[in-house]
Amino acid sequence: xxxxxxxxxxxxxxxxxxxxxxxxxxxxxxxxxxxxxxxxxxxxxxxxxxxxxxxxxxxxxxxxxxxxxxxxxxxxxxxxxxxxxxxxxxxxxxxxxxxxxxxxxxxxxxxxxxxxxxxxxxxxxxxxxxxxxxxxxxxxxxxxxxxxxxxxxxxxxxxxxxxxxxxxxxxxxxxxxxxxxxxxxxxxxxxxxxxxxxxxxxxxxxxxxxxxxxxxxxxxxxxxxxxxxxxxxxxxxxxxxxxxxxxxxxxxxxxxxxxxxxxxxxxxxxxxxxxxxxxxxxxxxxxxxxxxxxxxxxxxxxxxxxxxxxxxxxxxxxxxxxxxxxxxxxxxxxxxxxxxxxxxxxxxxxxxxxxxxxxxxxxxxxxxxxxx
Amino acid sequence: xxxxxxxxxxxxxxxxxxxxxxxxxxxxxxxxxxxxxxxxxxxxxxxxxxxxxxxxxxxxxxxxxxxxxxxxxxxxxxxxxxxxxxxxxxxxxxxxxxxxxxxxxxxxxxxxxxxxxxxxxxxxxxxxxxxxxxxxxxxxxxxxxxxxxxxxxxxxxxxxxxxxxxxxxxxxxxxxxxxxxxxxxxxxxxxxxxxxxxxxxxxxxxxxxxxxxxxxxxxxxxxxxxxxxxxxxxxxxxxxxxxxxxxxxxxxxxxxxxxxxxxxxxxxxxxxxxxxxxxxxxxxxxxxxxxxxxxxxxxxxxxxxxxxxxxxxxxxxxxxxxxxxxxxxxxxxxxxxxxxxxxxxxxxxxxxxxxxxxxxxxxxxxxxxxxx
Numbered sequence: 001x002x003x004x005x006x007x008x009x010x011x012x013x014x015x016x017x018x019x020x021x022x023x024x025x026x027x028x029x030x031x032x033x034x035x036x037x038x039x040x041x042x043x044x045x046x047x048x049x050x051x052x053x054x055x056x057x058x059x060x061x062x063x064x065x066x067x068x069x070x071x072x073x074x075x076x077x078x079x080x081x082x083x084x085x086x087x088x089x090x091x092x093x094x095x096x097x098x099x100x101x102x103x104x105x106x107x108x109x110x111x112x113x114x115x116x117x118x119x120x121x122x123x124x125x126x127x128x129x130x131x132x133x134x135x136x137x138x139x140x141x142x143x144x145x146x147x148x149x150x151x152x153x154x155x156x157x158x159x160x161x162x163x164x165x166x167x168x169x170x171x172x173x174x175x176x177x178x179x180x181x182x183x184x185x186x187x188x189x190x191x192x193x194x195x196x197x198x199x200x201x202x203x204x205x206x207x208x209x210x211x212x213x214x215x216x217x218x219x220x221x222x223x224x225x226x227x228x229x230x231x232x233x234x235x236x237x238x239x240x241x242x243x244x245x246x247x248x249x250x251x252x253x254x255x256x257x258x259x260x261x262x263x264x265x266x267x268x269x270x271x272x273x274x275x276x277x278x279x280x281x282x283x284x285x286x287x288x289x290x291x292x293x294x295x296x297x298x299x300x301x302x303x304x305x306x307x308x309x310x311x312x313x314x315x316x317x318x319x320x321x322x323x324x325x326x327x328x329x330x331x332x333x334x335x336x337x338x339x340x341x342x343x344x345x346x347x348x349x350x351x352x353x354x355x356x357x358x359x360x361x362x363x364x365x366x367x368x369x370x371x372x
Numbered sequence: 373x374x375x376x377x378x379x380x381x382x383x384x385x386x387x388x389x390x391x392x393x394x395x396x397x398x399x400x401x402x403x404x405x406x407x408x409x410x411x412x413x414x415x416x417x418x419x420x421x422x423x424x425x426x427x428x429x430x431x432x433x434x435x436x437x438x439x440x441x442x443x444x445x446x447x448x449x450x451x452x453x454x455x456x457x458x459x460x461x462x463x464x465x466x467x468x469x470x471x472x473x474x475x476x477x478x479x480x481x482x483x484x485x486x487x488x489x490x491x492x493x494x495x496x497x498x499x500x501x502x503x504x505x506x507x508x509x510x511x512x513x514x515x516x517x518x519x520x521x522x523x524x525x526x527x528x529x530x531x532x533x534x535x536x537x538x539x540x541x542x543x544x545x546x547x548x549x550x551x552x553x554x555x556x557x558x559x560x561x562x563x564x565x566x567x568x569x570x571x572x573x574x575x576x577x578x579x580x581x582x583x584x585x586x587x588x589x590x591x592x593x594x595x596x597x598x599x600x601x602x603x604x605x606x607x608x609x610x611x612x613x614x615x616x617x618x619x620x621x622x623x624x625x626x627x628x629x630x631x632x633x634x635x636x637x638x639x640x641x642x643x644x645x646x647x648x649x650x651x652x653x654x655x656x657x658x659x660x661x662x663x664x665x666x667x668x669x670x671x672x673x674x675x676x677x678x679x680x681x682x683x684x685x686x687x688x689x690x691x692x693x694x695x696x697x698x699x700x701x702x703x704x705x706x707x708x709x710x711x712x713x714x715x716x717x718x719x720x721x722x723x724x725x726x727x728x729x730x731x732x733x734x735x736x737x738x739x740x741x742x743x744x
C-alpha cells in the first residue's frame with residue numbers, strides 16, 4: 001500500500017440475508033449518524049435509560065439490571081459467563097452447535113469445571129435432558145443453553161426449563177443472539193436469570209452492542225463472589241452504577257454513544273410494530289421461504305427451525321461457495337455458509353428484522369433459482 | 373414510564389471540549405451512517421484492512437498485528453493486559469493518575485503480582501524512575517505506563533524508556549488513549565511493544581473502538597503463554613486470524629461494521645491533514661487556550677501539560693459543577709470535571725481533533741468568562 005490515501009467510503013447496498021448482520025433500515029442509519037453527545041450528558045443519560053427500558057420490554061422482563069454491553073454479542077456472552085462464574089465453580093452447558101461450545105470455552109477460562117450435555121448439531125433438547133442434567137451434576141451453579149443456535153438454525157423450547165433449573169438451585173443463562181426481536185422471548189415468565197443477545201440480527205441494528213439482563217438472583221450470586229470478575233471491562237458490579245445508579249452515574253468507560261442511538265431507534269421500531277406482530281411476520285416469512293426452498297429441493301437441517309435463520313443442506317453436486325459468491329456479486333444478496341461441522345455443506349439464510357419481508361424472500365428465491 | 377413510545381432521537385449539537393468524546397465532524401457522522409455490509413463481505417474486509425493500515429501510519433509502526441478492538445479504550449487496556457499477563461507473572465505499573473491505577477486493577481485480575489511506582493497525580497516520571505523500577509523488580513515481564521493521563525492532563529515523555537525496559541528483558545506497554553492523533557506517538561521508534569488508545573479523543577470519532585498494536589516480541593510472549601488468555605472476546609491469538617489472516621478470515625465475532633466505517637473516515641481525515649500539521653495545530657491551540665485560561669487566573673495542574681487535555685485547578689470560591697452546568701445549558705459547551713483526587717477541584721478542557729480550533733477556543737474562553 002502506498003502513502004496515498006484510500007478511496008472515499010462507499011459501501012454497496014447489499015441485501016443482508018445471512019446469519020447477521022441483517023439489513024439496517026434508513027431510520028437507524030440516520031440515527032447512528034446523529035451528533036455525538038458526551039457520555040455523562042443529561043440528554044444522553046436519558047436516551048440510555050430509555051434504551052434500557054425498551055430492552056426490558058423486548059425481553060419481557062422487569063429486571064432493573066438490563067443494559068447494552070459495550071461490545072458485540074460475544075462480549076455479552078462473556079459478560080454473563082465471567083460475572084456468574086469464578087475459579088472452583090461448576091457449570092452445565094447444553095451443546096448443540098457452535099455457540100454452546102463457545103460458552104464452554106469461556107466457562108473454562110473462568111476456571112470453572114464444565115459439564116456438557118450434547119445432542120447432534122441441529123437437534124434440540126427435551127425437558128428430560130434438562131432434568132437429567134441437573135440430577136447428574138447437582139453441584140453446578142448455573143445451566144447455560146442457547147435459545148436460537150445461529151450455527152444450526154435450531155430453536156430451543158425453553159418452556160419449563162427455568163423451573164427445572166431453579167428447583168435444582170441453579171441459575172439459568174440463555175443465549176438469545178438470534179432470537180431477540182424475532183422470536184417470543186419471555187425472560188421473566190421463563191425464569192431466565194441471565195441473558196445476552198446481539199443488535200445486528202432481528203433488531204436490524206448495526207453490530208456493536210449486546211443487550212443483557214440479570215435477575216435479582218443472578219445479582220445476589222454476583223454480589224457473593226469470592227474474587228472480583230476477571231474482566232474489568234465487563235464487571236457488572238461496576239457497570240450497574242453507570243446503568244442503574246440512582247445516586248448519579250459513575251464513569252466506568254465511555255459508552256459507544258452513537259451505537260446506543262442506533263439501538264434506541266431499532267428498539268423504537270420494534271415496539272412500534274409490536275412484539276406479537278413482529279414475531280408473526282417472521283413466522284409468515286419463514287413459511288414463505290421454506291415453501292420456496294423446498295420447491296427448489298433444499299432440505300432444512302434442524303427439526304425445529306428458527307423463523308429467523310433458515311439452515312438448509314446443500315446437495316453435494318452444488319458448489320455452495322460459488323453460489324453464495326454469485327448471489328453476492330450478481331445480485332448484491334448475502335447469505336451465509338455453514339459453520340463448524342456444517343462448513344461447506346449448508347446455507348444459512350437469515351430472515352431478520354428489516355430483511356424479513358415478502359419482497360426480499362421473493363427476490364432471494366428468484367436469484368437463488370438462477371444460480372442453481 | 374408508560375407503554376407509550378419515546379420521542380424521536382434529537383441530540384443537541386454540543387461543542388465537546390471535555391476529556392472525550394470530542395466533537396465528531398459531519399464527514400464521520402455521514403460515514404458511520406453508511407449501509408451496513410456483512411463482516412465477511414470482501415468489500416468490508418478491504419475497508420478493515422485499510423483501517424488497520426491507517427492505524428499503523430498514525431501509530432508510526434510497521435507492526436502487522438495492528439487493529440481496532442471491538443470495544444472502547446478500556447477494552448483496549450484489557451486486551452493488552454490480559455494477553456500479555458497470566459497467573460504467576462510479575463508486572464510493573466507506573467501510576468500518576470486514574471488510568472495507571474486501572475491497569476494495576478486489571479493486572480491483578482489476571483493473577484499477576486503487580487509492583488507500582490507512584491508519583492503525585494499531575495507529575496510525570498523521569499528516565500531515572502524507569503531505570504530504578506526495572507532494577508528494583510527485575511522479574512517483571514512488562515512495564516506499563518500512561519502516555520497521556522486523561523485524569524490529570526500530564527504528558528509522559530517516553531524517549532529512552534523503551535531501551536531501559538528492553539535492556540531489562542521486559543515488554544513496554546503504553547496507554548495512548550488521549551494522545552493518538554494529537555501528540556507525536558512513535559510506536560516503533562520508542563520501542564513500544566503493546567499500545568492501546570480510543571477513537572473518541574483526538575481522532576474525533578465516536579467512542580466504540582480501541583486501536584491496538586503489538587510488536588513481534590509481544591506476539592512471542594502471547595504465543596508462549598502457559599494458559600489461554602482469560603478473555604475469549606479479547607484473545608489476540610484468535611483475533612489475529614480475523615485481522616491479519618492470510619489464509620482467509622476466520623469468523624471470531626461480528627465486527628462493529630459501522631464503527632469501523634467511522635474510524636476509517638477519521639483516520640483518512642488525520643492523514644489528509646498530516647501528522648506533523650495535526651500535532652502542531654493541537655500545540656498552537658493549547659498555547660492559545662493556556663494564555664486565555666491564565667488570564668482568567670486559572671492555573672494548570674501538571675508541569676508537563678498535554679496539548680490535547682488541559683487540566684486546571686478551580687479556586688475554592690468557584691462552584692465548579694455549577695459553571696460546567698451553565699456552560700452546558702446556556703452555551704451547549706461540554707467541559708469535564710476533575711476525576712479521582714481532583715474531583716470537584718479541577719476542570720479538564722479537551723482540545724481534541726475537530727474541537728481544537730481557534731474558533732472553539734475563543735468561544736469557550738468567552739463563555740467561561742461569562743460564567744465565572
